[in-house]
Amino acid sequence: MTYAIQRPEIYEILDSKTNxxxxxxxxxxxxxxxxRVSGCGPTVATNMxxxxxxxxYSSRNEYVELMxxxxxxxxxxxxxxxxxxIFYRGLARCFSNNNYPMEYRYLNVPKKAHRPSxxxxxxxxxxxxxxxxxxxxxxxxxxxxxxxxxxxWTLIIxxxxxxxxxxxxxxxxxxxxxxxxxxxxxxxxxxxxGGFVYFxxxxxxx
Numbered sequence: 534m535t536y537a538i539q540r541p542e543i544y545e546i547l548d549s550k551t552n553x554x555x556x557x558x559x560x561x562x563x564x565x566x567x568x569r570v571s572g573c574g575p576t577v578a579t580n581m582x583x584x585x586x587x588x589x590y591s592s593r594n595e596y597v598e599l600m601x602x603x604x605x606x607x608x609x610x611x612x613x614x615x616x617x618x619i620f621y622r623g624l625a626r627c628f629s630n631n632n633y634p635m636e637y638r639y640l641n642v643p644k645k646a647h648r649p650s651x652x653x654x655x656x657x658x659x660x661x662x663x664x665x666x667x668x669x670x671x672x673x674x675x676x677x678x679x680x681x682x683x684x685x686w687t688l689i690i691x692x693x694x695x696x697x698x699x700x701x702x703x704x705x706x707x708x709x710x711x712x713x714x715x716x717x718x719x720x721x722x723x724x725x726x727g728g729f730v731y732f733x734x735x736x737x738x739x
Contacts, residue, residue, distance in 0.1 A: 536662040537691035537704075543584055544690070544706060549592045555709035557688065558583075562597050568604070573708075574614025575604035577669050577686040578624045580706060584667050585628075585635065585732060603627055614686060617641055617671055617728035624732065635732045642720070642727040644674075651720050654729065655701050658692055661731035669730040670705065676723035678714050682707070689729075692716075 544557045557580040560572030579600045582588070590596055606627035607620055614620055621637045628635045640657045642648055649657075661668045668689040675681040691704035700717040719727075 535691065535693040536659045538584065538662060538667050539665045540584075540587065541690055543587060543589060544580065546589075546593075546596065546709075548709075549594075556711045557706035557709060558596050558600055559709035561708065562593065562600065563604075564597075571609035571613045572600075572604070573686040574609060574620055574671075575607045576600060576708070577688050577706075578607040578620060578627070579603045580688050581624065581667060581669060581732060582627070586633070606630075613684065614671075615673065615684070617730050620669060620671070620686070621730045621732075624730075628732070635734065637730060637732045639728060639730045642723075642729075644723065644725050651701075651717060654716070654720065655692070657729055658689060658703070661733070662689075662692060664733055666731040666733045670703075670727070671729070672719060672723060672727040673725035674723045674727075676719035676721065678719050678722075680712050681714050681719065683725075687712075 546555050548555050558576050560576040561569055563569045563572045582599065582603060607614060607623035617639045621639050625637055640649060640654065658668050670687050670689050672681065673684050675683040687705040687707045689703045689705055693702055695702045700715050702713050703716050705712050705714060
């Protein structure tokens with residue numbers, strides 16, 4: 534079975550500078566080197582805002598302006614946005630300060646002890662997607678997933694079962710691109726922490 538957000542077309546952005554379609558905002562759109570290097574968390578938070586507000590703009594500059602605004606709340610430390618708490622607390626303030634209060638849920642995945650099971654992770658992700666909420670995904674180590682950058686945030690918009698190996702595959706937005714990754718491979722092989730976050734109205738939350 535496939536689980537997915539209902540309106541993925543919101544993330545189809547015509548980049549007014551390249552005249553090409555990209556999928557979600559790209560941290561490379563930030564204007565300073567530090568903003569670009571540390572920008573994955575704020576960029577994913579911006580993509581989450583776009584979907585929750587069902588917002589589309591006509592120019593890249595408008596998206597960049599929103600990225601800058603969100604970054605004031607989801608602000609990288611010297612280590613980036615390397616904890617889910619930086620992400621969800623900052624984005625919650627962003628929504629609240631703009632008179633759009635939202636609730637959040639998070640699921641941390643420690644590298645060793647007290648990890649949730651993989652089934653718990655899939656249940657968390659699929660519940661969010663069923664209720665039309667994309668899921669922010671933090672991984673501090675890519676777990677041998679070759680097309681997944683370590684120490685990085687991406688946004689999950691779909692999950693489905695690969696019948697050949699019975700692994701759950703997720704579709705992510707990553708710096709203007711759509712990718713599919715084997716989440717079980719990440720879970721089994723990651724050598725560092727990770728986590729998942731989604732936002733929704735209170736009535737939809739577990």
